[in-house]
Amino acid sequence: MPSYAYFKNEIIPLADAKISVMTSALHYGTAVFEGIRGNWNAEHKQIYLFRLKEHYQRLLNGCKVLKIKLPYTVDDLCRMTVELARKCAFEKDIYVRPLAYKSSEALGVRVHDVSDDYVVFIIPWGRYLDVEKARCTVSSWQCPTDNSIPPQVKIMGHYAGNALAKSDAVENGFDEAIMLSADGYVAQGSGENIFLVRDGKLVTPATYNHILPGITRDCTIRLAKNELGIETVERPVNRAELFFADECFMTGTAAHITPVSEIDHRLVGDGEVGEITRKLQELYFAVIKGDNPKYLDWCTPVYPK
Numbered sequence: 001m002p003s004y005a006y007f008k009n010e011i012i013p014l015a016d017a018k019i020s021v022m023t024s025a026l027h028y029g030t031a032v033f034e035g036i037r038g039n040w041n042a043e044h045k046q047i048y049l050f051r052l053k054e055h056y057q058r059l060l061n062g063c064k065v066l067k068i069k070l071p072y073t074v075d076d077l078c079r080m081t082v083e084l085a086r087k088c089a090f091e092k093d094i095y096v097r098p099l100a101y102k103s104s105e106a107l108g109v110r111v112h113d114v115s116d117d118y119v120v121f122i123i124p125w126g127r128y129l130d131v132e133k134a135r136c137t138v139s140s141w142q143c144p145t146d147n148s149i150p151p152q153v154k155i156m157g158h159y160a161g162n163a164l165a166k167s168d169a170v171e172n173g174f175d176e177a178i179m180l181s182a183d184g185y186v187a188q189g190s191g192e193n194i195f196l197v198r199d200g201k202l203v204t205p206a207t208y209n210h211i212l213p214g215i216t217r218d219c220t221i222r223l224a225k226n227e228l229g230i231e232t233v234e235r236p237v238n239r240a241e242l243f244f245a246d247e248c249f250m251t252g253t254a255a256h257i258t259p260v261s262e263i264d265h266r267l268v269g270d271g272e273v274g275e276i277t278r279k280l281q282e283l284y285f286a287v288i289k290g291d292n293p294k295y296l297d298w299c300t301p302v303y304p305k
C-alpha cells in the first residue's frame with residue numbers, strides 16, 4: 001500500500017516528496033524532527049496516535065532554537081497528521097516523521113535569513129530494537145552539552161554523534177549504545193532514555209545531565225508512580241552503577257520499553273527481563289493501544305467511528 005506525505009502545503013504520494021541537493025538543512029543539519037507512533041488496535045479497528053500534542057509542542061520548541069518559523073499551531077499540526085494518517089489508511093502500527101527545516105537552496109552556515117519549510121510523512125514500522133532483551137555497550141562517543149547543541153529538542157545535527165555510537169555498538173556485536181555526558185555520567189542510548197531498577201526504585205539520569213526529556217520517559221515515570229506505587233529518582237548516574245543494577249531498560253517512542261539484559265558483557269541482574277520492567281511493559285502497551293481508559297487522553301484516534 002503506497003504512503004503519503006504532507007509536503008509544500010498539500011498531501012502527495014510519499015515517492016513525490018523530494019527536496020533539492022542544495023537544501024540548506026541537508027548541508028548543516030539545521031532541522032528539527034519528531035517521531036510519533038501510531039499503534040494499531042485490531043479489536044477496536046483503530047490507530048491511536050500517541051501523545052500527539054506533546055510531540056508537536058516539542059517540535060515547535062525546537063523550531064524556536066533554530067529560528068524556524070512555521071505558520072502552524074500545535075492543533076494545526078495534530079489535525080494535519082490525523083488527516084494524513086486517514087489518507088494512508090494503514091491497518092498496522094505506523095510511524096509519523098514530522099520535519100521542520102531550513103529550506104533555502106543556498107550554502108552558508110547560519111540560521112538567520114534562511115527560508116523554512118515543513119514536511120510530515122507516515123510509514124508502517126514495527127519494532128525499532130528488534131530483540132526481546134537488548135545487549136548494550138558504553139560508547140566512547142559522548143552526548144553534546146547544552147551549550148553545543150541543546151539536547152532538550154530533536155535537532156537533526158545532534159544525531160550524527162548518536163549514529164556513530166549506534167554503529168560502533170552494532171558492529172561490535174551489541175544491540176545498542178549507552179552514551180555518557182561530557183562529565184562522565186550516564187546520559188542515554190543512541191535513541192532512547194535509560195532507567196535502572198535499584199532496591200525497588202527507578203533511577204534515571206536527570207534532565208540536566210544533557211539528555212532528551214523523552215515523552216516515553218515521562219510516561220514511564222507516571223505509570224510507575226500511579227499504577228505500581230514506585231517512585232523514580234532523577235539524578236546523575238555513575239557508569240559503574242550500570243553494573244550494579246537489579247534491572248535496566250530503555251524507553252523511547254520508537255523503542256517503546258525495551259529490557260536490557262547485558263552491558264559490556266556483564267549480566268544485568270540474572271540476565272532475564274525483571275519483574276518491574278515486565279509490569280511497566282504490560283502497562284505501557286495497554287496504554288498506547290487505547291486499552292486503558294485512564295489514559296485515553298494520551299491517544300488520538302485516526303479513524304472516525
